Amino acid sequence: MEYYEEPNARVALGLRRPEPGDWYHGYPEYHVERDDDKCIRCLVCVRQCPYDCTFYDPYRHGVYNVHENCVNCRRCEFMCPTSAIRMTKWGAGFRDNDNWKQKTIRTVYKQADSGAVSLTGLGNDREYVSYFDRMVIDASQVTNPSIDPLREPMELRAYIGKKPERHTNPPEVYPNLKAELPVIFAPMSFGAISFNFQRGLAMAAKEAGTYFNTGEGGLHPDLRQYGDHAIVQIASGRFGVSLDYLSNAAACEIKIGQGAKPGIGGHLPGEKVTWDVSRTRMIPEGSDALSPAPQHDIYSIEDLRLLIYGLKEATEYTRPVSVKIAAVHNVAAIASGIVRAGADIVVVDGFRGGTGAAPAVIRDHVGIPVEVALAQVDQRLREEGIRHQASLIAAGGIRSSADVIKGLALGADAFYIGTAAMVAVGCTACQQCHRGRCSWGITTNRPDLAPRLQPEVAAERLTNLLHGWAHEIKEMLGMMGLNSIESLRGNRLKLRGVGMTQVELDTLGIQQAGL
Amino acid sequence: MPSMRGNRHFIRRPHQEKDISACGIIGFINRDGTRVSGDAIIRSIANMHDRGNGLGGGFAAYGIYPEHADAYALHIMYDDERAIAETEALIRNTLETEHAETIPVHPNGTVTEYPEFRRYFCHAPDVEERDADEYMVRLVMRINAKIEGAYVVSSGRNMGAFKGVGFPEDLAEFFCLQEYEAYLWTAHNRFPTNTPGWWGGAHPFTLLDWSIVHNGEISSYGINRRYLESFGYACTLMTDTEVVAYIFDLLVRRHGLSFEQAATVMAPPFWQDIDRMPPDEAAEATALRQTYASAALNGPFAFLFGYNGGLIGLNDRVKLRPLVVAERGDTVYMASEESAIRVVSPDLDTLFYPVAGQPVIARLYSETAEKTSVAHGGTVHGN
Ligand code: SF4
Ligand code: SF4
Ligand code: SF4
Numbered sequence: 001m002e003y004y005e006e007p008n009a010r011v012a013l014g015l016r017r018p019e020p021g022d023w024y025h026g027y028p029e030y031h032v033e034r035d036d037d038k039c040i041r042c043l044v045c046v047r048q049c050p051y052d053c054t055f056y057d058p059y060r061h062g063v064y065n066v067h068e069n070c071v072n073c074r075r076c077e078f079m080c081p082t083s084a085i086r087m088t089k090w091g092a093g094f095r096d097n098d099n100w101k102q103k104t105i106r107t108v109y110k111q112a113d114s115g116a117v118s119l120t121g122l123g124n125d126r127e128y129v130s131y132f133d134r135m136v137i138d139a140s141q142v143t144n145p146s147i148d149p150l151r152e153p154m155e156l157r158a159y160i161g162k163k164p165e166r167h168t169n170p171p172e173v174y175p176n177l178k179a180e181l182p183v184i185f186a187p188m189s190f191g192a193i194s195f196n197f198q199r200g201l202a203m204a205a206k207e208a209g210t211y212f213n214t215g216e217g218g219l220h221p222d223l224r225q226y227g228d229h230a231i232v233q234i235a236s237g238r239f240g241v242s243l244d245y246l247s248n249a250a251a252c253e254i255k256i257g258q259g260a261k262p263g264i265g266g267h268l269p270g271e272k273v274t275w276d277v278s279r280t281r282m283i284p285e286g287s288d289a290l291s292p293a294p295q296h297d298i299y300s301i302e303d304l305r306l307l308i309y310g311l312k313e314a315t316e317y318t319r320p321v322s323v324k325i326a327a328v329h330n331v332a333a334i335a336s337g338i339v340r341a342g343a344d345i346v347v348v349d350g351f352r353g354g355t356g357a358a359p360a361v362i363r364d365h366v367g368i369p370v371e372v373a374l375a376q377v378d379q380r381l382r383e384e385g386i387r388h389q390a391s392l393i394a395a396g397g398i399r400s401s402a403d404v405i406k407g408l409a410l411g412a413d414a415f416y417i418g419t420a421a422m423v424a425v426g427c428t429a430c431q432q433c434h435r436g437r438c439s440w441g442i443t444t445n446r447p448d449l450a451p452r453l454q455p456e457v458a459a460e461r462l463t464n465l466l467h468g469w470a471h472e473i474k475e476m477l478g479m480m481g482l483n484s485i486e487s488l489r490g491n492r493l494k495l496r497g498v499g500m501t502q503v504e505l506d507t508l509g510i511q512q513a514g515l
Numbered sequence: 516m517p518s519m520r521g522n523r524h525f526i527r528r529p530h531q532e533k534d535i536s537a538c539g540i541i542g543f544i545n546r547d548g549t550r551v552s553g554d555a556i557i558r559s560i561a562n563m564h565d566r567g568n569g570l571g572g573g574f575a576a577y578g579i580y581p582e583h584a585d586a587y588a589l590h591i592m593y594d595d596e597r598a599i600a601e602t603e604a605l606i607r608n609t610l611e612t613e614h615a616e617t618i619p620v621h622p623n624g625t626v627t628e629y630p631e632f633r634r635y636f637c638h639a640p641d642v643e644e645r646d647a648d649e650y651m652v653r654l655v656m657r658i659n660a661k662i663e664g665a666y667v668v669s670s671g672r673n674m675g676a677f678k679g680v681g682f683p684e685d686l687a688e689f690f691c692l693q694e695y696e697a698y699l700w701t702a703h704n705r706f707p708t709n710t711p712g713w714w715g716g717a718h719p720f721t722l723l724d725w726s727i728v729h730n731g732e733i734s735s736y737g738i739n740r741r742y743l744e745s746f747g748y749a750c751t752l753m754t755d756t757e758v759v760a761y762i763f764d765l766l767v768r769r770h771g772l773s774f775e776q777a778a779t780v781m782a783p784p785f786w787q788d789i790d791r792m793p794p795d796e797a798a799e800a801t802a803l804r805q806t807y808a809s810a811a812l813n814g815p816f817a818f819l820f821g822y823n824g825g826l827i828g829l830n831d832r833v834k835l836r837p838l839v840v841a842e843r844g845d846t847v848y849m850a851s852e853e854s855a856i857r858v859v860s861p862d863l864d865t866l867f868y869p870v871a872g873q874p875v876i877a878r879l880y881s882e883t884a885e886k887t888s889v890a891h892g893g894t895v896h897g898n
Binding site: 388409486488492 | 732746770799802807815833
């Protein structure tokens with residue numbers, strides 16, 4: 001029986017512990033509860049689990065788990081035809097201790113087991129304050145009427161790019177992205193994500209009149225047709241960059257940093273570099289795709305200017321050029337420098353942004369929240385009188401239409417959504433993206449797993465998400481007595497803070513609720 | 516000086532907050548330049564008595580100072596002697612004054628406590644004509660921002676604004692407006708929803724010869740204000756109307772846009788309409804919207820904008836506040852209510868409700884090539 005060949009299954013049949021010295025797996029976190037009365041032995045859960053924790057024992061004619069391996073991705077629970085599976089936490093865990101929590105102890109075990117950097121996926125999962133959740137929105141009462149979006153036009157269109165300072169005859173015209181709603185799919189590279197997911201993103205972007213971002217992994221030839229809706233990235237690894245790649249796209253984006261891992265480059269393990277990934281990235285099959293931490297031709301702001309204008313020259317000034325940075329302490333000054341260097345779009349990526357793979361210590365401790373970064377950048381650019389020279393995209397931590405509304409009021413022109421898009425197509429936030437075997441077919445190109453997500457299904461779900469958000473944004477605009485997002489952009493009077501200190505309120509440029 | 520009893524302050528603004536108010540507005544222009552007394556405008560605005568609550572009213576009148584037509588007429592209100600001394604010292608040092616006097620007032624009705632009003636007819640010395648306006652604007656802003664207890668009500672040539680706390684008909688009597696003659700009058704009756712007693716907060720709001728009376732609440736105020744601040748405007752009054760005036764100033768005086776273009780910026784056409792325009796028009800509208808997105812006024816409003824050459828009426832782009840326009844001979848009326856027009860001119864040649872977001876511009880004949888009706892779109896009916 002093939003099930004005996006699975007190492008963990010063998011372990012499970014014989015020994016309880018996976019291996020001596022593997023203390024991390026020595027203590028299970030989750031418990032896959034299976035109701036044996038309900039189980040029909042269809043073995044769906046066995047086939048669906050990519051983390052080697054479910055097996056069939058022909059002698060007992062039963063289905064069992066190696067709970068230690070379970071990551072609580074909930075795929076088996078979701079797929080079981082008889083609802084026989086219920087995920088629970090394993091027992092009491094370690095003795096209650098707010099300082100030495102389960103996660104903290106387990107991380108130490110893992111490192112003592114392996115001596116390696118502890119890798120993780122998705123975004124910062126720590127309990128930092130969420131400023132989005134401490135801001136509340138205004139509404140019209142009596143002195144001005146709210147507007148009913150079902151009866152009146154409500155405008156969500158955003159032009160993203162440089163604008164002239166003043167009108168002239170004939171007008172100065174700069175290339176702009178035209179998004180029918182201010183929400184764009186965040187950079188997620190082919191290789192880190194599956195081809196099907198990227199195709200779904202491209203299809204949904206086209207359908208909804210917005211954009212998707214290729215990330216640093218190049219543009220697959222089959223997605224070339226979606227070029228009008230593609231923002232293509234030029235990252236430190238320069239994967240997949242060619243003249244055609246640049247000029248076939250709607251915009252080019254220089255990736256300096258990523259909110260989930262500021263200051264370090266991308267890492268795509270060799271096992272994720274399939275033939276398709278290799279030809280798209282223009283690297284040998286099976287080789288690790290390691291992007292350098294910095295762009296090695298950008299050691300300072302003047303170098304950035306050269307690259308910005310290099311891209312503008314290459315695309316003959318017909319495309320906006322974006323520069324994406326991680327939100328870090330000095331972000332306002334950095335963003336100002338980027339605008340002065342000629343960027344048409346600045347993307348500020350907050351510390352809650354997701355990643356395909358990052359050291360947990362960096363994901364969890366480096367960078368600042370996008371809310372404060374956005375507020376400070378917008379204010380600085382206005383003070384310097386250069387706000388019109390670039391649009392501002394906020395990324396990293398946008399979970400809902402309410403976050404979009406609040407971010408608009410703080411001053412962003414548009415938003416990137418990455419994790420929200422993944423969740424829309426099935427992601428359960430299990431934080432295993434770095435392992436390349438996402439059970440939902442999102443962050444994997446393994447031939448047995450990737451087909452779990454079909455592009456049409458992904459596109460439909462993503463389009464639904466955008467439509468739902470668009471409706472909610474319209475409702476909230478109408479409620480504030482506004483009928484266009486440009487009248488909300490930077491309109492901080494529409495926000496109030498709850499439970500913040502005066503310094504926090506001042507940093508966000510908003511007032512205390514009740515005032 | 517009966518006003519300066521006790522410690523009442525009429526000028527210091529009461530709140531950090533944006534001022535919220537609703538109102539009635541009326542204005543008319545005799546396009547042939549014929550000057551008429553304040554009688555008609557007073558009857559008109561009094562007819563809309565219930566649109567205000569006695570906490571604010573005001574008037575702007577054009578052509579009232581023919582004997583000082585070339586001088587900037589500064590109307591200033593004062594809280595106390597110190598403010599007067601300080602302001603007059605500044606005026607002495609920066610301007611050439613042709614004539615100065617107290618503005619005659621006549622307390623009555625709801626207007627019993629009031630600040631001191633004076634006017635000065637001045638020239639900007641050694642400043643080129645082109646720069647004189649900028650010079651005056653800076654001076655006015657300096658007085659308003661720096662001198663506590665002094666507030667410049669208006670500063671244009673051959674025009675003046677009169678405003679305060681009270682019902683407009685009482686204020687008209689207070690300022691003896693029957694005795695002034697103007698070819699263009701506007702008036703405002705205010706219904707503020709917060710602390711009364713701030714004379715500076717009444718309409719019209721002015722900048723040189725530009726005056727605005729406004730009914731509405733600008734929901735985009737937060738961003739309009741931040742946008743203007745990045746061009747150096749200090750929005751100290753916390754009123755929507757101030758923002759409208761500064762946007763006009765930025766667009767028309769500093770950026771050289773036409774009044775029509777400025778109206779497109781303030782009440783922009785919807786994208787869905789722009790997408791259907793002929794390419795040239797669409798390109799211009801798109802460029803204006805993109806460039807001046809943060810200057811667009813969102814929320815309910817109707818305002819009348821007066822200047823030496825004419826009168827402009829504009830509604831928000833979904834017409835959430837009333838505005839009706841009528842013509843009779845050479846006179847064009849614009850008001851919140853038809854009754855305010857009919858009360859002074861029962862028979863009208865045309866009457867129409869302007870299309871949302873489209874300006875109605877009534878210029879003096881001396882400013883236009885031909886005499887045409889101001890009517891556009893909307894429902895036009897004669898009488
Ligand atoms: S999927 Fe459900 S029914 Fe099928 S084997 Fe697993 S537990 Fe049993
Ligand atoms: S499929 Fe996911 S939830 Fe189910 S056992 Fe495997 S790892 Fe655990
Ligand atoms: S994308 Fe897949 S692996 Fe990553 S968190 Fe979501 S479900 Fe887990």
